[in-house]
Amino acid sequence: MTVQVPYPASEYRPLSFQRPFHLRKGGSSMSDGNKAPSVSNLLSKYSTKEEFERLNWTGTFQEYLELARENPHVTRTAYQRLYDMIASWGSEEVTKLNKTYTRYKFFDDPIGNGKDAVFGLDDSLENLVNVLKSAALGFGTERRIILLHGPVGSAKSTVVRLLKKGLEAYSRTDEGALYTYEWRVDGTADEWQESPMREEPLKLIPESIRQSFIDDLFEGIDSNYPITTHGELNPACRHTYKLLLEDYGGDWTQILSHIRVKRLLLSEKDRVGIGTFQPKDEKNQDSTELTGDINYRKIAVYGSDSDPRAFNFDGEFNVANRGLIEFVEILKLDVAFLYDLLGATQEHKIKPKKFAQTDIDEVIIGHTNEPEFKRLQSNELMEAFRDRTVKIDIPYLTVLDNEINIYAKDYEKKGNKFIAPHTLEIAAMWAVLTRLEEPQSHQLSLMQKLKLYNGKSLPGFTSDNVRELKETATREGMEGISPRYIQDKISNAIVSHPKIPTVNPFMVMNELEEGLKHHSLIASEEERKRFQQLLSVVKEEYEDIIKNEVQKAISADEDSIARLCANYVDNVKAYTQREKVKNPYTGKEEEPDERLMRSIEEKIDIPESRKDDFRREIMNYIGALAIEGKQFKYWTNERLQKALELKLFEDQKDTIKLKNLISSVIDKDTQEKIDIVRARLIKNYGYDEISATDVLNYVASIYARGDIKS
Ligand SMILES: Nc1ncnc2c1ncn2[C@@H]1O[C@H](COP(=O)(O)OP(=O)(O)OP(=O)(O)O)[C@@H](O)[C@H]1O
Ligand SMILES: [Mg+2]
Structure with a gap:
């Protein structure tokens, strides 16, 4: 099965923050010449007609059975769909500190182009996905509240927002499609009445025979999950169903002529399949917000407040059926709500006012901060609640x-x-x-x-x-x-x-x-x-960082380093072979320049007693290279390179008179050198003019304070 995603993952590139500013792409360029499409082409290219038709499929119940037989994944539960959605974006194994994690690319927010990307939390997110996976497989976590727990601002809401967005997008793909049904009871009426809780059409098959029907229908057909559809129709549909069943002398298949199946698109904005519940003050909130309320106007039509047709199934649990419900600050909820929540979790049932229990199929995720969670731990009344939660820690990042x-x-x-x-x-x-x-x-x-x-x-x-x-x-x-x-x-x-x-x-x-x-x-x-x-x-660390950068910018003159290196190596060679060095200016043979060699070696803490070893080591290294026919380059030896850079910096620091930078009079020569360093800061380290000047001034002031620790 190929995975269809609305935005191919290959088009999504993670942000990279290291790129220096001046290298970043500006707005779109107009260099394409005059290839602009005609307006009518543009309109037809962006026409949404085809998509609309694909997304608004309707068909008979029989057509739906055929469709389902071809794509059994349309019958998945909410947990199965959510897990598959995450997996559809792919994953990779990453090893950190000798521990291997599965990283799900979905959390890079490919749908939103990285806008809600979650960084770091690989282990927490792996935990979360594992809980969803075992819920998808029916191992028990589907009967738990998933509780994201962590300090304020640790991305809990961001994670849930991603899941919601992901489900919305998935329901619009072929891979993530799901369906519900509508009624037309009065043959002449034009209006189709949607199942108020947008239930799976297979629920229209009487429960007593449903599983064997399904088994027969899907016989020999491969599916990732065992195919079952649990639970009864919602009270309103049950009512209609019962009336029709009487009319048809008990033959349920005849009822199907009143049924039209349609594709279901999850959307938080439209209050379809995705719900959010947020605690408010107690006076303004009662359980009808979760499980729906009586529609007083319709009582007049149907004559009784216990007629399910006079009920609005628009509580958050009703709305979120088939998808996901989020409980913001779940532990700030009034106890009264928690009972509804427990039933919803454990039994997958809710209890609307005046009606029997109603089956639901939705993922329940809550989040909470630590203080509330601690309160929960010390509250015995909440034991039932605690027992039904899977806690997933979402901490702050430490990397x-x-x-x-x-x-x-x-x-x-x-x-x-x-x-x-x-x-x-x-x-x-x-x-x-x-x-x-x-x-x-x-x-x-x-x-x-x-x-x-x-x-x-x-x-x-x-x-x-x-x-x-x-x-x-x-x-x-x-x-x-x-x-x-x-x-x-x-x-x-x-x-x-x-x-x-x-x-x-x-x-x-x-x-x-x-x-x-x-x-x-x-x-x-x-x-x-x-x-x-x-x-x-x-701040101290920052000073170190910029001192280092300025230092490197000053000594980034490769020719000077190479010259210094050649000079050092000549001296070391003469020293180890007890020879003399030829002075390039006077042409005279001289003793090796001990002061020069030591001034370099001291930069990397080579003590006097170890200098012979170090020098021999360097000569052996050069010799080994020579045998392979290779030439020695200073940057192949990290320690030596560092020593040379530091030495050069020290020499040049005085010629540039970094200290004097903060005085107002600078001679032309110094100014030129400073300009070169500034240009290197801009080119190699991503500074702009202003910030490069700031940094130079600041480092100069550090040196002026006499802090010459390098
Ligand atoms: N690991 C992370 N990766 C990406 N963004 C993060 C991460 N942690 C925090 N943020 C950012 O911090 C901000 C706060 O995140 P969010 O609102 O999701 O936190 P929260 O845990 O829901 O907080 P609260 O407990 O206050 O509701 C967001 O802008 C989010 O993008
Ligand atoms: Mg939040």
Whole structure:
């Protein structure tokens, strides 16, 4: 079976935030010449007639049986359909810290072009999909409430929104098609009456014979799931059915002449197959919102309030039949609702006012924050509820790169402000730091822990160690600063300096700090202090990052490095072979330049006592290359390259007089050198003019403060 999806996955590309701004594509180009289609061609190309016909199929019951026999998947339950929908987008195995996960591409939001993409949460999402899968197979989780649990702003609503959108789109594909039926009881009337709960047409077959009918119908036909259709018709259809059955002397097949089957398109906006229930204050909410209400106008028509035709099956459970119902803040619900919820979950039945229990087929997902969940745990009355939930933790992210992705998605392409390099990274870094537990070992700083989690290697830490770190920090990701707070502050930083076309990390850090004073979710003064202190940790890290970049931009002159390298190697060669070096200017033979060699080696912490080993190592390396007929290039030896870059930086730092950059008088020569460095920052590191100048000035001020730790 080929999977038909509304937007081919191949056309969807995940966002990449690393691409420097100036490399990003602008709007559409008009370079196609004059190939614009005629307006009438355009109209017919975009005509929705065919699609409309495909999506609005109607047919007789018999035609439906034939259609179902060809595509048994039209008979799937809500859980089966939801699981298949997710799987239809494909998945891949990913290994992180020696553990393998299945990553479902659906959560990259291919339908919305990545707008609601969820980053990181691979293990949580795998859990969720596994629960849906076992529900699809009838292993029991279909009788549970799926409870997404996590701190505020951890993407719980985003995950549910994705599922809803996914179902809507799936129901419009051939693969995800589903059907319901309509009645026309009075032969002359033109109007077809839809099944108020949009039930599966196979439910029209009397329950007593339904399964054997289905078994006969689908005999020898392959299906991913056993085909069954549970439950009775809703009270209104049952009523009509009974009346007709009497008319036809008990022959149900004759009733089918009053039936038309039609395709069902799920749509939250149209209140078809997707429902949302949100707690409001108790006075304004009663259980009719969930299970439907009496239609007082129709009582006059039908004479009784217990005539099901005088009932509106428009409660959220009714509406969501065949699809999915979301309970926002489920644990803030009044207890009265929870009883309805329990029945709906355990028995797949709801109890509308004055009517017998009514069968439903829908996925029930709720979400909740931690405080409410804790309350639930200590409440004995809620035991029944607890017992019927599958809890899935949706924590904050603790991997920096994933967190950056959240903000890159939001801000990379918005407005005409230039976002300076590292701005989003710094904000994300702080957010992640607030969520991490202090490492037990004093050997490890919180920032180092963050880097380990982000996939960086540190001497003495294997992937297993890192996993252990993660596993022992059980509360990690359940506390700290939410992405929503960061999003708000980045937005503030963007709008609050209208005259400056660039947003830089300092502006964002200031906003983050300012906001802490009034942050309503910070529990204690102590916590506020800790968050503030983490801001200085982040600032320090930022200084390191830009010092490093400026340093690299200054020493990015490959010719100079190559010359320095040649000079060093000549000296080392002479030293190890106890020879002399020829001075290129005077032509005289001289002793190897010990000062030069040491000034390079010290940059990578080679002590005096180890210098002979290091020099021999370099010579052996060069010799081995020579045997293979290869020439030595400095960048093939990482340590040597670093040493050379640092040395060159030190030499040039003084010629450029970085320190003097902040003074107002700069000679022409220095200015030229600075311009070259600035140009390199722009070209190699994605800066714009303003942010490159800012960074140079800032690094200069660091050096002016006498901080010459490199
Ligand atoms: N892992 C993540 N991947 C992508 N976006 C995320 C992630 N975590 C949080 N966000 C973003 O953070 C914001 C808040 O997410 P959302 O509203 O889904 O959170 P929530 O868990 O429902 O919060 P609440 O508990 O307050 O209702 C959204 O903009 C969302 O895109
Ligand atoms: Mg939410």
